[in-house]
Amino acid sequence: MAAVSQSAMTAEPSVSSPKMTARDLNLFYSDNQALFDVNLDIVERQVTALIGPSGCGKSTFLRCMNRMNDTIDGVTINGEVTLDGRDIYDKRIDVVQLRARIGMVFQKPNPFPKSIYDNVAYGPRIHGLVNSRDELDEIVMTSLERAGLLKEVKDRLQSPATGLSGGQQQRLCIARAVAVSPEVILMDEPCSALDPIATAKVEELIDELRSNYTIVIVTHSMQQAARVSQRTAFFHLGKLVEVGETDQIFTNPKDERTKGYITGRFG
Amino acid sequence: MSLSFLLLAVAALCALSFYFGRQRAVALSGGRYSNLHSLPAHYGTYVALWCGLPALLLLLVWHIFQGSIIEAMIIAELPSEITGDSGQLSLALNSISLIAADNGQHLTVSPEVIDAGHRLANLQSIANAALVVVMLTGASIGVSLSYRKISPDLRARNNVERISRWVMIACSAIAILSTVGIVFSLLFEALHFFSKINPVDFLFGLEWSPQTAIRADQVASDGAFGAIPLFVGTLLITIIAMCVAVPVGLFSAIYMGEYASSKFRAVAKPALEILAGVPTVVYGFFAALTVAPFLRNNGAILGLDVSSESALAAGLVMGVMIIPFVSSLSDDVMSQVPQSLRDGSYGLGATKSETIRHVIFPAALPGIVGAVLLAVSRAIGETMIVVMAAGLAANMTVNPLQAVTTVTVQIVTLLVGDQEFDSAKTLSAFALGLVLFLVTLGLNVFALKVVQKYREKYD
Numbered sequence A: 001m002a003a004v005s006q007s008a009m010t011a012e013p014s015v016s017s018p019k020m021t022a023r024d025l026n027l028f029y030s031d032n033q034a035l036f037d038v039n040l041d042i043v044e045r046q047v048t049a050l051i052g053p054s055g056c057g058k059s060t061f062l063r064c065m066n067r068m069n070d071t072i073d074g075v076t077i078n079g080e081v082t083l084d085g086r087d088i089y090d091k092r093i094d095v096v097q098l099r100a101r102i103g104m105v106f107q108k109p110n111p112f113p114k115s116i117y118d119n120v121a122y123g124p125r126i127h128g129l130v131n132s133r134d135e136l137d138e139i140v141m142t143s144l145e146r147a148g149l150l151k152e153v154k155d156r157l158q159s160p161a162t163g164l165s166g167g168q169q170q171r172l173c174i175a176r177a178v179a180v181s182p183e184v185i186l187m188d189e190p191c192s193a194l195d196p197i198a199t200a201k202v203e204e205l206i207d208e209l210r211s212n213y214t215i216v217i218v219t220h221s222m223q224q225a226a227r228v229s230q231r232t233a234f235f236h237l238g239k240l241v242e243v244g245e246t247d248q249i250f251t252n253p254k255d256e257r258t259k260g261y262i263t264g265r266f267g
Numbered sequence B: 001m002s003l004s005f006l007l008l009a010v011a012a013l014c015a016l017s018f019y020f021g022r023q024r025a026v027a028l029s030g031g032r033y034s035n036l037h038s039l040p041a042h043y044g045t046y047v048a049l050w051c052g053l054p055a056l057l058l059l060l061v062w063h064i065f066q067g068s069i070i071e072a073m074i075i076a077e078l079p080s081e082i083t084g085d086s087g088q089l090s091l092a093l094n095s096i097s098l099i100a101a102d103n104g105q106h107l108t109v110s111p112e113v114i115d116a117g118h119r120l121a122n123l124q125s126i127a128n129a130a131l132v133v134v135m136l137t138g139a140s141i142g143v144s145l146s147y148r149k150i151s152p153d154l155r156a157r158n159n160v161e162r163i164s165r166w167v168m169i170a171c172s173a174i175a176i177l178s179t180v181g182i183v184f185s186l187l188f189e190a191l192h193f194f195s196k197i198n199p200v201d202f203l204f205g206l207e208w209s210p211q212t213a214i215r216a217d218q219v220a221s222d223g224a225f226g227a228i229p230l231f232v233g234t235l236l237i238t239i240i241a242m243c244v245a246v247p248v249g250l251f252s253a254i255y256m257g258e259y260a261s262s263k264f265r266a267v268a269k270p271a272l273e274i275l276a277g278v279p280t281v282v283y284g285f286f287a288a289l290t291v292a293p294f295l296r297n298n299g300a301i302l303g304l305d306v307s308s309e310s311a312l313a314a315g316l317v318m319g320v321m322i323i324p325f326v327s328s329l330s331d332d333v334m335s336q337v338p339q340s341l342r343d344g345s346y347g348l349g350a351t352k353s354e355t356i357r358h359v360i361f362p363a364a365l366p367g368i369v370g371a372v373l374l375a376v377s378r379a380i381g382e383t384m385i386v387v388m389a390a391g392l393a394a395n396m397t398v399n400p401l402q403a404v405t406t407v408t409v410q411i412v413t414l415l416v417g418d419q420e421f422d423s424a425k426t427l428s429a430f431a432l433g434l435v436l437f438l439v440t441l442g443l444n445v446f447a448l449k450v451v452q453k454y455r456e457k458y459d
Helices: A001-009 A058-064 A096-101 A116-126 A133-146 A166-178 A196-209 A222-228 A248-252 A256-262 B005-028 B040-077 B087-099 B111-150 B157-196 B199-204 B229-258 B262-277 B280-301 B311-337 B339-348 B354-382 B383-388 B409-413 B424-457
Strands: A019-028 A032-042 A047-051 A075-083 A102-107 A184-188 A214-218 A231-236 A239-245
Touching: A019 A058, A032 A058, A047 A058, A047 A102, A047 A222, A058 A184, A058 A214, A058 A231, A102 A166, A102 B339, A116 A133, A116 A166, A116 B354, A133 A166, A166 A184, A166 B339, A184 A239, A184 B424, A196 A214, A196 A222, A214 A222, A222 A248, A231 A256, A239 A248, A239 A256, A248 A256, B005 B040, B005 B111, B040 B087, B040 B157, B087 B111, B157 B199, B157 B229, B157 B424, B199 B424, B229 B262, B229 B311, B229 B354, B229 B409, B262 B311, B280 B311, B280 B383, B311 B354, B311 B383, B339 B354, B354 B424, B383 B409, B409 B424
Parallel strands: A032 A239, A047 A214, A047 A231, A102 A184, A184 A214
Antiparallel strands: A019 A032, A019 A075, A231 A239
16 A cells, blocks of 8 residues: 555656645644645646645645745744745745745635725735836736636726625635736635636636646545646645646546545545 | 511522422422423422512512501691691601600600600501511412412423513613613703703803802802813813823734734733723822822923823823723724635735734724724723822813813712702702713714624624
């Protein structure tokens, strides 16, 4: 068994020139170890899906990739995560700039209690990306356009974002992330609070965003992983069990545990 | 038999009836409690309530009517020359009750009154004995009726719960009625005042000197009841207090809620809340004996003329008193801002202070406004500090270095010492109290509305 999983790890060689990498990443919540020696490469301009049963560490891993775990007390991390070959846990890295390059979309839509316009303009404003109102308008419009939301909200940009539907709110959060022109977008179960129609729209959007951004998505839905991703990584009990082309993972998994999870024998 | 002994006896009777009621229910169940509609204890409680409640009710009714009935009986037997004049009558009744209480040896009164006194003592002892009999009869009738009603089908639980609901209704009615009573007593006395003094003069007059002549030949001013100087003084001190409490309270809340490590918070938060536990009279002498002289001395160094009782001293100390109030309320509303909003902001690369300024603070703003308004209403109603530190002179000034006086201070000084309860001077306290009550009530209602509206947003 162990030999099989070992061969699975080595059967998928690390890709050439990855956008982000994790090497021997361990994470502890106080005394509980949540991640064990995770090694994973993220390919540029592809969608990488992280799947696995609840509590397997996939969200924790995602939050390591833009140092969101820094805000939680009692977390210790060792190992290395790189972006374009630079360690993001290096002391010289400014976490503010890092998060501007690696955006994040959360499980529950979390628009700020401001207008639609101000929600999208939030990032560009705090990072000082614009010099004039016109430039800001431009960024807001293109971001909303990219998130496929512009048509629905262009007549009510000044109305409160909390008045939008759940699906629209989530696409607004994606627009908000896109507005700071990140290179990578991390999505933590972005559709789990949405109905099937809104989910379909967000999935369509993810597919379009792929041409400009590197996307890592955590999902509980294997259909979703199969639909939107090019690469899939399977986590189990804090360990990365298997990673590979999505087609290969779903049709011909090498590890017994992956097979069991995908065929629904445990979860 | 004294009242407390009587009550003890009733309590003992209740305990006994509980025991026997329960026993009977157990006996009727034939060993299986499931044969009964309710638990045996419910049957016991049912009987006990039927023992205690009639007795207490009778006691209450008796006490309401006993005095006036006995008085009527005494008056009926007094000669008409006494009953004819109301002043004479009340004097005689006073002597009679003194004699009845065996306290009237030194009185020189007519033999009729002495007779009446003895009769009163006699009547009272009869009444007390009768009360015992009536209460015990009431209790035993209640017990025997309810005891006989016990059967497996009796819905004792429902009955007991219905009675306990009425008890709770009575308790809340007491709370509400006493509030209503306070408001009405304020209102009537204030109306009484306004029949002597024009309300327009009171609300908009610029001079406050409530010293009126008590005797017609006394040399004194006519009294001026213009409350504006008091309102100005109150406002001035409140503003000074808010200038201290709002920034300090708010920033400490932000630090505690967003920056402080949990270890520091565990120590610092209770320490801050100790401030709220300091009695206001302690703040008062702190203001009067420490802060005011300090301000005066330092003012002298700067060439400022600070009076020894200054609005500044009172306001500063009052502000310190209100800090924990502002900080714990705004801490509450800020911690209610969901973590997901913080994550969203951090995820976009915002720093902590940007997140607080642009996301948390605006989201919590309505709640913070509510907290500040509640604090304002506390400051307006605060008494002890200003009594001790702000002074009594009704100066019409907005200079914080001078002595001013507030509505609460004037109420205190108007009602301390011997008073005539129908002079305009005394009654003006009620008018001031009414204004104070209306202002703080208005502020509280408004603030609670604001806070509530905010709460709904994230639920």
